[in-house]
Amino acid sequence: MKRLRVKSSTGEYDVMVGRGAWRTLRRLEGYTSIFVLTEPGLWECWGSKLARDAGWRLVRPLLVPAGEGSKSLAMAGRVASELSERGADRRSLLVAFGGGVVGDLGGFVASTYMRGIDYVQVPTTVLAQVDSAIGGKTAVNVRAMKNLVGTFYPPSRVVSEPAVLASLSARALQSGLYEVVKHAILSGPAFFQYLGTELAALRPSQTGRLEAIVTRAAQVKVDVVSRDEHESGLRRVLNLGHTYGHALEEVTGYRRFLHGEAVGWGMLLVTRLAELVGLLDPAEGERIAGLVWQAGPLPPIHNLSAEKVLGLLPRDKKAVGGMIHWVLPERIGKVRVTPDVPDTAVAAAFSDVQRGAWHE
Ligand SMILES: NC(=O)c1ccc[n+]([C@@H]2O[C@H](COP(=O)([O-])OP(=O)(O)OC[C@H]3O[C@@H](n4cnc5c(N)ncnc54)[C@H](O)[C@@H]3O)[C@@H](O)[C@H]2O)c1
Ligand SMILES: [Zn+2]
Structure with missing residues (x-):
């Protein structure tokens, strides 16, 4: 087990992986009561192990339905009122036990319930263990607007057990692995090469291999958010692949792609874009594309309307003053954040990747 330290505005906290x-x-002390927020299926599968390991008796979890729909203001209100009915006070602890949905919702409730109570992230997906549980960003969606309402509120700690990943579907695992690939591109050749040898035919049951991968990927996120908690600059690099990725999710009504899969395409697209604007050597581009493809198959994009996808790009919420902050790979281990990319190159990159006319 490894202990990583995150620096935040309110002090430091541990990520145990x-x-x-x-x-x-077991070491959580000083709370009047502990409440677990989770999903029914997850609790059924893993609740007794969690309670046994943590030394909790008679846990009656607060349950929310699985799925992105639970990240809503209405659900936050329901969780808060259930907390209140069950007697949660300012010294209670909330444990968010689930993927990014439960983590974002739980963090949001914790940050606002009685003006803020402590919470612990116990992430159960690859995406949550390497990304969403670390860094203290919380959010709910408002109508179709993802993460419109949210807070920065660091958890008291993050506790990631790789054994829980064994019950993920192969596809859900792969989806998380695209985010791991993103962290490897940001990190540099050592992690990148290591991942290249580890990714092939990786299955959810291989928790030993997953433990090593998740630990290294979590370290990348820890390093980034420790240096830039509030996304003033550096943290933007984590958006690699997300500009095109969000547009792909949106144009397909969030039905065709899992989030990581859209980011997988997004990384291929910005890699091509970086080549086209002369920032990235094509041989390096080929290596990046190769690792993305190694994470697994991606749902098709050939039948999407390029015009619609490109039309959705400027609405990326990271756009400031109508600009898009493109995160472009310069080489493995170095990205550049720039708004300075011609529309023609953005369209050409999409066309090349969509036609399969590049590094496949
Ligand atoms: N806060 C942040 O910094 C941040 C960063 C990235 C993403 N996010 C958010 O994270 C969310 C996506 O997270 P996610 O991919 O974990 O989705 P998720 O929480 O919906 O989990 C994906 C699916 O896996 C199931 N599941 C979870 N753990 C499981 C397990 N161990 N075994 C079997 N099934 C399991 C869930 O029920 C769900 O159906 C999005 O809402 C996104 O906005 C937040
Ligand atoms: Zn993501």
Whole structure:
């Protein structure tokens, strides 16, 4: 098990990653009560192990339905009122036990319930263990607007047990692995090459291999958010692949792609874009594309309307004053954030990748 430290505006907190991590929950002290927020299926599968490892007796979790629909203001209100009915006070602890949806919702509720109570992230998906549970961004969606309402509110700690990943579907695992690839591109040749040898035929049951991968990927996120908690600059690099990715999710009504899969395409697209604007050597581009493809197959994009996808790009919420902050790979281990990319190159990159006319 590894202990990573995150620096935040309100102090430091631990990210515990590895086998046995849930047992560190025994060390939580000084709370009047502990509440677990989770989903029914997850609790059924893993609730008794979590309670046993953490040393909790008679846990009656607060349950929300699985799926992005639970990240709503209405659901936050329901969770808060259930907390209140059950007697949660300012010294209560909320444990968010689930993927990014439960983590974002739980963090949001914790940050606002009685003006803020402590919470712990216990992430159960690859995406949540390497990304969403770390860094203290919380949010809910408002109508179709993802993450429109949210807070920066660091957790008291993050506790990631790789064993829980064994029940993920192969596709859900792969979706998280695209985010891991993103972290490897940001990190540099050492992690990148290591991942290249580890990704092939990786299955959810291989928790030992996953433990090593998740630990290294989590470290990348820890390093970035420790240096830039509030996304003033550096943290933007985490958006690699997300500009095109969000447009792909939106144009397909969030039905065709899992988030990581859209980011997978997004990374291929910005890699091509970086080549086209002369920022990236094509041989390096080929290596990046190769690693993305190694994470697994991606749902098709050939039958999407380029015009619609490109039309959705400027609405990226990271756009400031109508500009898009493109995150472009310059080489493995270095990206450049720039608004300075001609529309023609943006369209050409989409066309090349969509036609399969590049590095496939
Ligand atoms: N806060 C941040 O910094 C941040 C960063 C990235 C993404 N996010 C958010 O994270 C969310 C996506 O997270 P996600 O991909 O974890 O989705 P998710 O929480 O919906 O989980 C994906 C699916 O896996 C199931 N599941 C979770 N753990 C499981 C397990 N161990 N075994 C079997 N099934 C399991 C869930 O029920 C769900 O159906 C989005 O809402 C996104 O906006 C937040
Ligand atoms: Zn993402």
